[in-house]
Amino acid sequence: MIVEKIDTFGGHRDPIYALERGPLAEQFFSAGGDGQVVQWHLNRPDLGELIAKVPTSIYALALHPTSGLLWVGQNFEGVHLINPVRKEEVMSLKLTTAAIFDIKFHNDDAFLALSDGVVAVVSTNPLVVKKHIKASDQSARCLAINPVERELAVGYSDNVVRIFNLTTYALKHVIQAHGNSVFTVAYSPDFQHLITAGRDAHFKVWDVEQGYTLLHDTVAHMFAINHLAFNSSGTLLATASMDKSIKIWDADTYKLIKVVDRARHAGHNTSVNKVLWTDYNELLLSASDDRTISVWKLS
Template sequence: MIIEKLDTFGGHRDSVYALERGPQPEQFFSTGGDGMVVRWQLDRPDLGELVARVPASVYALALHPTSGLLWVGQNYEGLHLIDPAQKQEVASLKLTSAAIFDIKFYRNDAFAALADGVVAVIDTELLVVRKHLKASDQSARCIAVNPVERELAVGYSDNSVRIFDLVSYDLKRVIPAHTNSVFTVVYSPDFRFLLTAGRDAHLKVWDAENQYVLSQDVVAHMFAINHLVYNPEGNLLATASMDKSIKIWDAETFRLLKVVDRARHAGHGTSINRLLWTAYDNQLLSASDDRTISVWKLS
């Protein structure tokens, strides 16, 4: 496998915490500590465009698949819904005075993971809170949706992953998954497995079809794993870490294929917070505390 660094996107004035796909394959959005939401073009690296600015850090950014609105989770203020085409806020919801760490959609529901341990279930059409899922006193950090089993997986700062029913919202299972905070959860493309990782630097694989028994436990990084993503084909997996490296894994065997770091590939010099594996030429994006976004091509 050959890894090539194609571009670096700069312009943010603080750490970049969130990346999200755009409405077109070559577009993506970024935001972070400076509260700026920026739209970028992968085919025009010089073309960064400010879509919105909020007066606090943003950890969570999600593009609603049908309305095309950007959901921006602003610290201490709640949700802002931005029309990226018009660069205008069309609605907002004073959801919480806590931080919002993740936003995911399923049908007419939006799920927001909050720093006070609540997962807020929001009606995306009426923009009202349907339900508060309170299963921990510690932060809800990350969310994954399994439409096949109709389950919602949530990772918490109390080291656990909790599985909720997507329809009834009932708590179905508590997995004592890690020895420290869980920062990232994702279902495999076939929804057979749930992958979890976090501050303990372990990548764990759980059998979602067999009562979430532990299938693999990989000591994947030196320091915390902040995010993990699959490539569009579903045969590769990437992990991003506080140890300043990205690692590429075989998605079936979880064998390490490549390490992308500063020494070998002119990678990031500080913690890598977020990844986005685009359908545009299979390019992998990484966002960092160094205020930049790098674009990687794997061949």
């Protein structure tokens, strides 16, 4: 595999914690510690647009697929719904004083992972809180949805991954997953595997159909794994780490293919917090504490 760094997007004044796809393949959004939400164009690197500004850090962004509104999880304030075309707030919901670490959608519901251990279920129309799922006193850090099995996977700071029924919200499985906080969870594109990772620098692969039995346990990085993501074709898995590197894995065998770092590829010089595969020429984005977003071409 050949990895080429083709662009760097700069302009944020603090670490970048969130990346999200835009309404078009060449567009994406970023946000972080400076409270700024910026829309970028992969075919126009000079065309960054500030579309929203909130007073505190943003850890979660999610573009609602039907309304086209961007959900912005503000630290300690709740969620803001932004029209990215008009660059204006449409509505907001102060559902918590906790930090919002992740947002995922399923049908007419939004699921929000909160730092007080709650997963808030919010109706998207009308915008009202339907349910508080409280299964831990420690932070709910990350979410993944399996529409095939109708399950919601939640990773927590108590080292556990819990699986809930997506419609009744009943607790189905408790996975003693890691030796420390779980920062990221993702279902494989065929929904047969759940991949989890976190502060202990391992990523683990769980067999969904066999009651989440452990298939693989890989010491993947030197320090915490902040995020992982599959490409759209489901052939590659990218992991982003506090050790400043991105690693590319074969999604069938979970074997390492490539290490992307500063020494070999002019990568980030501090923690890599988020990765995002785009449908624009299958480019991979990475966001870092160094306040930049790198654009990678893999061939």
